[in-house]
Amino acid sequence: MRSRRLEYSESTRDALVDSAVELFTKRGYAGTSLDEVAKRARVTKGALYHHFSGKQALFEAAFDTVETKAMRRLGEIVSGPGHPWETAMAGLRAYVRVCLDPAFQRIVVHEGPVVMGWARWREAEEHFSYGMIRESVAALVSSGEIEDVPVEVMSRLLYGALSAGASLIAGAADPRKASEEVAWSITRVVSGLRRPVAAGADAPAEPGDRSASRRRRR
Template sequence: MATARPRRVDYSESTRKALVDGAVVLFTERGYAGTSLDEVCKRARVTKGALYHHFSGKQGLFEAAFHAVEQDMLTRLSEIVSQPGDVWETSLEGLRAYLRVCLEPAYQRIVLHEGPVVMGYEAWRRAEERFSFGLVRTAVSGLIDSGLIGEAPEEPMARLLFGALAGGATMIAAAEDQKKASEEIGRCIESVVSGLRALKETGWPNCAVTTGQ
């Protein structure tokens, strides 16, 4: 027999969500340094005590906001790359969708600009591995399993494409004309991926590194 959820659990979850949602808005608009916990509490309509019940402080709240933005991106892109149909086209559409996400203010400010500074570079990279890299690896795995890019080594290929996308995201966030930068990066990465498809016909070269005397 199913039991009803205690009302205090629902209230606690809704309070946490209100705090994170408010933090995403304020961190996006004002940045980490320009946002106070009092402002977040006011926006969420909760007490500061309620905030400290869920988070250790400002950095803990920022990390929750960071994960919320990343999870939203992951959910949206996963829906695209997991659609039935042409694996090649869905993979390319996932790539294009990611570059569109890089134009969104919350992703730019919280993930690309503030994340490495507030969380520290190593923690930020681990978080990126958890979200973005997993998605890239899934897409690469699908292309390999479908025979579209030949017998590529999955892990190195996913790492290389992830590096290209991460570098492209940073370039977009720093560009004067971000839309133009996004379009140019998209064309470049699609050209690289299309080149991988051509290797199916010629086979993978022997890339062993040798040293001469």
């Protein structure tokens, strides 16, 4: 049976991670002190160092938490059945929404590679959001929806574009409009990868139908 003591311990660990997510998101990795994290969780640094080997490990725990939460939102969309193209487009829109979460933005996209080191970050991402994008691209290629591009590289590029789009949205004066433009543009980019003469059945949504996007340019 679940020991009481173990419940306490787990609860403090969770509190520490939650506190870390909050502070890392608000003030960044360097701007957050461990005393502060511990204080917000109503414990001391001793407890923190009991559960985590150091600041990096705490960050990685926060990273995992944020990623897992994001995965739950994306997983059911991408892994569900349906036409690969439709699925991928739905995934794109969902990913843009996920990126609007400030915690995801800062911890996963921005500080992740710097704090964990790019190699370690990349490795972690394999099991999370990048992995899903890669899955989608692979599905599009193997189903013949888009051209026979190198999946690994193209997924990375797409991931980079999506991340940049997410940053753009997060920093935009009008996030809603920016969000629409980013979704439209990404869709347009992926559409450009479709085979010249689609062998697919019914023609799925092209970016052209998003009506509310006539842009100004001198």
